[in-house]
Amino acid sequence: MWAAVLLGSAGCYLLKLAGLSVPRRILASPRVRRVAEILPIALLSALIALQTLSTGMRLGVDARAAGVAAALLAVLARAPFLVVVGVAVLTTALIRLAH
Amino acid sequence: MLPEPDADWPRARSAVLRDAIAIGAATGAYALSFGAVATATGLSVLQTCVLSLVMFTGASQYALVGVLGAGGGGLTAAATAVLLGSRNALYGLRLSSLLQLRGLHRPLAAHLVIDESTAMSLGHESDRANRLGFWATGASVYVLWNVGTLIGALGTQALPSPRAVGLDAAAPAAFLALLAPRVRGRAAVTVAVAAALVATACVPLLPVGGPVLVVAMLAIVIGAARRTSSEVR
Structure with a gap:
């Protein structure tokens, strides 16, 4: 775990530093810009699907899915960040409690 | 014409500082959930705090913890976090002409390049206010993000089972909230x-x-x- 923490941290910092240091025209290339725009969207969306529906290499729908669905409603209602997370946690906990 | 922006400066400055503290408080509040999720995943309190202190970019931190929590390897977790952090490089590009960094200011500023500080470096009336927006928001978020992480991390240690209280739904919900505005x-x-x-x-x-x-x-x-x-x- 320490390896992940330290490698990930170093990588993230170097990216920040690169942005401030690299000559403008390299990062300003439309191609790089376009990738940097869609990469976070694709990754966040993939992570949501994976962490809601997968356990290891298995797919399945459990209490988490209901929690994330409730969070989606909160997002659509423009609830603040903490409320969105709180709604998901509470819904998931209540469903597990009921079983 | 020249003295005019300066005459307005005290007012502009306090407005920027007020916003910076408000944004810091809001992100500090969601650092609570990061701290809780990270320790529930099996990271130690120290590892959780190192992430907030050194990685200091929320979505990447959640991603790293999420991949580890799902049973993924350390390299995969680190790679996912770094890929998600790639947008910070673009922010830096936009910021470098505004900030006019020299010497040690550059590595220091780089650490504070995140969504919030970049957003606050745009849209003020003067470059001076934009620069203050960056530094003040970066500093405020840094302090409160780390305080929130520590409290959240210590908080979960008191919980019986993170799964029973639904904490495994916190990370995907957090991603959802981060994704929506994009x-x-x-x-x-x-x-x-x-x-x-x-x-x-x-x-x-x-x-x-x-x-x-x-x-x-x-x-x-x-x-x-x-x-x-x-x-x-």
């Missing part, structure tokens, strides 16, 4: 839906962490290729 327009919706489908389809086929990397590769290839076709126009 999904504007048909293209972004298509990217989001396609990424979720591809990732889900890959789950039974690849080891944990693999699906995320497949999606990342596809996003890079498609993003780069799409530009070539529109450059022709």
